[in-house]
Amino acid sequence: MPEATVLANDANDPDAADALAQQVAHLGTLDGLWLNAGYGAVAAVDDIDADFFNKVMHTNVRGPVLLLARLAQYLNDGAAVVLTSSTATYEGSPIASVYAATKAALIAIARNWAAALAPRRVRVNIIVPGAIGTDFTPL
Helix, strand or coil: CCCCCCCCCCCCCCCHHHHHHHHHHHHCCEEEEEECCCCCCCCCHHHCCHHHHHHHHHHHHHHHHHHHHHHHHHEEEEEEEEEECCCHHHHCCCCCHHHHHHHHHHHHHHHHHHHHHHHHCCEEEEECCCCCCCCCCCC
16 A cells, blocks of 8 residues: 655745755655645735745745755656645735735746656646635635
8 A cells, every 4th residue: 555754844944945855865755746835924015014025925935946946856757746826816805915926926936847847757737726715715
């Protein structure tokens, strides 16, 4: 029976990618990688400051980028990479500009990674879940 190993990681921590790569090195190689980092924060345009911007961008964009940069070497040929975006990218919410921008960035990044990893037959897909009732987005 196939086994899976789940490793927790804080995408906001710039050293997390190195730490995760060290754990993966001990396990071997990867058939799949789901980069599901998400820090869902919203703010009105005039309430955005550098700390807010950096926390959302670092978690949602820098984290996945650094993770794949460190883990790409462990992906088997024919592996799959999945990123999670959001419908916020398309909704035009007055308080979600930074969050939506991070999730739009992931869509662009996925396209480019797909081209970069295609010679190894590594598939890169992005999912954009539909409406899900949460504390962040009540239905």
